[in-house]
Amino acid sequence: MYDAQVRAAAVAAMARGESLSSISKRFGMNRATLRNWHARPAPTSDPTGCPRCSNGHLPEGPYAHLLGLYLGDGCLSKHRREVYALRIACDDSYPRLIDEAADAATAVHPNRPAHRIQAAGHTSVVSYWKHWPCLFPQHGPGPKHQRKIELHRWQQEIVAANPELFLRGLFNSDGCRVANWTTRTVTGHPKRYEYPRYMFSNESTDIMHLCQQALDLLDIPWRMSRPNTLSVARREAVSRLDAFIGPKS
Structure with a gap:
């Protein structure tokens, strides 16, 4: 498992056009993981979080x-x-x-x-x-x-x-x-x-x-x-x- 900061940095690198091979070597994860992150962006809110005191979503x-x-x-x-x-x-x-x-x-x-x-x-x-x-x-x-x-x-x-x-x-x-x-x-x-x-x-x-x-x-x-x-x-x-x-x- 990779923490949210590592994932965000890797996704940002992909957005800048850096190759999957380069990102894979720099962060130590395989390219399949990177492709999955690119296809499925991380949620912007924590489903367990409070909508008022953290970043939870309030419908x-x-x-x-x-x-x-x-x-x-x-x-x-x-x-x-x-x-x-x-x-x-x-x-x-x-x-x-x-x-x-x-x-x-x-x-x-x-x-x-x-x-x-x-x-x-x-x-x-x-x-x-x-x-x-x-x-x-x-x-x-x-x-x-x-x-x-x-x-x-x-x-x-x-x-x-x-x-x-x-x-x-x-x-x-x-x-x-x-x-x-x-x-x-x-x-x-x-x-x-x-x-x-x-x-x-x-x-x-x-x-x-x-x-x-x-x-x-x-x-x-x-x-x-x-x-x-x-x-x-x-x-x-x-x-x-x-x-x-x-x-x-």
Whole structure:
């Protein structure tokens, strides 16, 4: 095996036009290795590295989704050797949501599997990594609604580029699509009308504000039906959310 510096120097020499024989003699590797390096450039990022404190890659779409899930039903807990567990609590009634949470966690941290731990009435999707606090700096003691929740600039940029996936994570955690009804008088008789709407509930005013901002980015109208509950009820707005959220399953 050759270290990254030797490989980089050999590849640079090939790029300058130096012969394979010359490079092989200078660095002590065979020409087949050099041809392989030329055909398959070394990755520019470390798959095991942290996207924030080293050169790891952060897939922004899955991260935006995972951030929404974390703000809704997620937490970090510290284990031995500075390893943290990211836990996303998922209702067992919605197996698709469990699969999506596991897929998002695996996409962001592909070096380790996402575990599914069964509990009473729910499944926790759990992923272990020393660097989860780097990706979720909102981590802190106590419930989220009892502390300030603000996104860092780099997180804001990711959400701004992927508002649909961020909202999908939020609504999959603390939201729902429900059927409401009302009555109207038609030719002197009451008539019942049903219509769908989306609801998002969260005790944190900061997280609620993040949901509102993401909806505003997409020009989707909303209103607050209660201090802790947001509603999207206009037909066109519901259709927009149906395109990237939809009913839970």
